[in-house]
Amino acid sequence: MLHILWILIKFILIVLGILLGLALLGVLLLLFCPVRYQARAAKETDSFKEAEVEAKVTWLFHAIGARFSFHNGEGKLVITLCGVSLENIKGWLGKLKGNSRKRSDSRSPGSGQKKKKKSVRTKETPPKTAKPAVKDSVGEEQKPGAAEDEEIPRQIPENPIKIEKKVSQSEMSSAEDSWASDAKAETVQQENIPVQPTAQKKVEIVQLENTSNKSAESQTTEQSVPEQDENPDSASKPGLFARIREILSKIIRLPGNIWNKITSIIKGIIQKVRNIKKTISGITDKLGWWKAFLTNERTKAALSLVWKDAKGLIHHVLPTKVEGAVTFGCEDPSITGAALAILGMTFPFHKNRIQVTPLFDGENQLTGNVSLKGRIYGVMFIKAAIEIYFNKNIKYVINRWKHKED
Structure with a gap:
């Protein structure tokens, strides 16, 4: 039993050791395996479309890389793994998948036949059953579709629109009396005399009552108007007094408002x-x-440390090898001189490895070729970060910046 446990512990320790070793190897590769880059640009004519640009970035001894090229106005980016592009790798994987599918289909031929039979069965449509013909009372045969069409309008109920009017109890009683008198008159009259419909009589009764109500309202309004017009002076006097009071109050309040x-x-x-x-x-x-x-002295020391590390990183990232020759000129000679002065400021970076030939002929021209190479180590960035993080002056500056409002 103990022997088995010891074997299991040994196996787990071996796996952990392998994983730790792989992690350590990855960290060391990131820190000490450089990322190399190189670029080349050439322009021999006046148009920029005919210019040629090529750039390449590699890591892990060219195992991982990327290439960018610009020719005849078209750009192209290619990513490579061990010198093989990703497009080729995708094509190989697609071919392998296609071959595996063909093999699986060839191994199971019966399944394909069953699928074909099922598809054929599904395509077959069942025969349509004809509906029996319907005979009319006369004896003629009719199609079932026509019979259904005839039955549909019969089933739809007719909903005539009826107009009803609400009448009060007095109106209904008067209407009933009039209907009774009309009924007696109808018995006396001859049969050829037309009878007035009841609905029309109802409408006439309502109209008569509306006219009577309107006349009563007009009489009340006529009675109320002369009552108001009898004493015009009594209504106008309170209005004048109120206006005079308002004007006097405004005059009194004016100095206070000002x-x-x-x-x-x-x-x-x-x-x-x-x-x-x-x-x-x-x-x-x-x-x-x-x-x-x-x-503050500590702030000055912290800033000087940051500037030193930043300058070192810039110097490390810049290309180590630069070569080329450039010929340029402008219509205005003063612009050519200003550009030449700016290029002179870049002397510490390329160290006069690029030959610059200015032209003062009064023509716009830019031709030449430039090539450069460089490398970047990850350990340089880690070194700068450790120096800045563990510096006491940097910690003092950060602490004072956090409590600047206090």
Whole structure:
């Protein structure tokens, strides 16, 4: 039993050791295996479409790489694994999948036949059953479709629109009396005399009552109007007194309103002046804090360390080998001289490895070729990050920046 447990522990330890070794190997490759790059550009004519540009980036001894090329106005990007492009790898994988499917189909021929039989059965449609013909009462045969078409409108109920009017109890009683008298008259009259419909009689009764109501309302309005017009002076006098009171109250309140407006304006001006003083005092306090922060020795030491590491990283990333020759010129000779001065400022980077030939003929021209190579180590970035993180001056600057409002 103990022997089996020891074998299991040994196996687990071996697996953990392999995993740790692979992780350590990956870290070492990231830190000490450089990323190499190279580029080349050439332009021999005046048009930029005919220019040629090629760039290449590789890592892990050219196991992983990427190439970019620009020719005849067209760009192309290719990613490679061990010198083989991803497009070729995808094509090989597609071919392998296709071969595996063909083999699986060839191994199971019966399944294909069954699928074909099922598809043939599904395609066959069942025969349509004919509906029996329907005979009319006369004896003629009719199609079932026509019979159904005839039955549909018969089943639809007719919904005639009926107009009803609401009548009060007095109206209904008067209407019933009139209907009774009409019934007696109908018995006396001859049969050829037309009878008036009941609905029309109802409408006439309602119209008569509406006219009677309107006449009563007009009489009440006529009675109320002269009552209002009898004493016009009594209605106009209170209105005049109210207007005079309003005018006098406005005149009395006018000086107070003017004084309130003047005092509010003065208070607003004073408040604005105070706000301006506060903003100026806040700006002066911030300027004083920034001055004390930047003039501090520890802050200066931290900034100098950051600048040193940044300058070292820039120098490390820049190409180690640069070669080329460039000929350029502009219509205005002053522009050519300014461009030449700017290129002179880049002397520390290329160290006069690029030959520049200016032309002062008054023509726009830019031709030449340039090639460069370089490498980048990951350990340089880790070194700079460790130096900045564990520096005491950097920690002091970060702490003071966090508590700057205090």
